[in-house]
Amino acid sequence: MSLLKHLRIEQTAIMGHSLGGMVAMAVAQQAQAARELILLEGWNSLQATSAFGAEHHFGGLSEESKALVKQQFSAVSNGVGKEHWAIFWRSVEEFSAEKFRKETRMPILDIYGSIGCAPSTPEMLQLPHHLQQKICWLDGTGHYLHKQKPEMIANHCRCFLAHSDTN
Numbered sequence: 001m002s003l004l005k006h007l008r009i010e011q012t013a014i015m016g017h018s019l020g021g022m023v024a025m026a027v028a029q030q031a032q033a034a035r036e037l038i039l040l041e042g043w044n045s046l047q048a049t050s051a052f053g054a055e056h057h058f059g060g061l062s063e064e065s066k067a068l069v070k071q072q073f074s075a076v077s078n079g080v081g082k083e084h085w086a087i088f089w090r091s092v093e094e095f096s097a098e099k100f101r102k103e104t105r106m107p108i109l110d111i112y113g114s115i116g117c118a119p120s121t122p123e124m125l126q127l128p129h130h131l132q133q134k135i136c137w138l139d140g141t142g143h144y145l146h147k148q149k150p151e152m153i154a155n156h157c158r159c160f161l162a163h164s165d166t167n
Contacts, residue, residue, distance in 0.1 A: 004033045011035045013161060016042050017146060025097040028106060036164050037108045038157055041143050044097045044126050051124035052143075056116025059142025069144060101128050107164035108133040111156055113141035113148075134160065 013036040016024030021042015028034040043049060058066045077085050110127060114137045127135060136156055141148045
């Protein structure tokens, strides 16, 4: 938020994937410059991960991509140190955006991969139904949908931002 002020950015969209989606929601609650929110697999709480089957996490990724994701995760978690990682993870476990999502009228685009979805998945994600909040499901993708279909993600984002500018 300090960066937005320093750069004198008065309006912006905030975007996040996975845990970064949680961070994006926290920023959107506090940053006056936040006008739209785009969440790629951005859960309201950690409990929402149970909405998908086990195949969802790496669903659709090549073996090479899976190995790279695992390597990147290890590098981050090991680089932070066990004590700091424990503090971070505790904050993730305690995070809830349910109230924010119910009360905000900020335009929000949620994009989820469809692999591992069950009929109960949308309900388990606890996504409120507001006219300003749009949910998209990308067929044949899992949690790392942006690595599988980046052009499709970009198109959804462009359309969403163009539409929210007209409202």
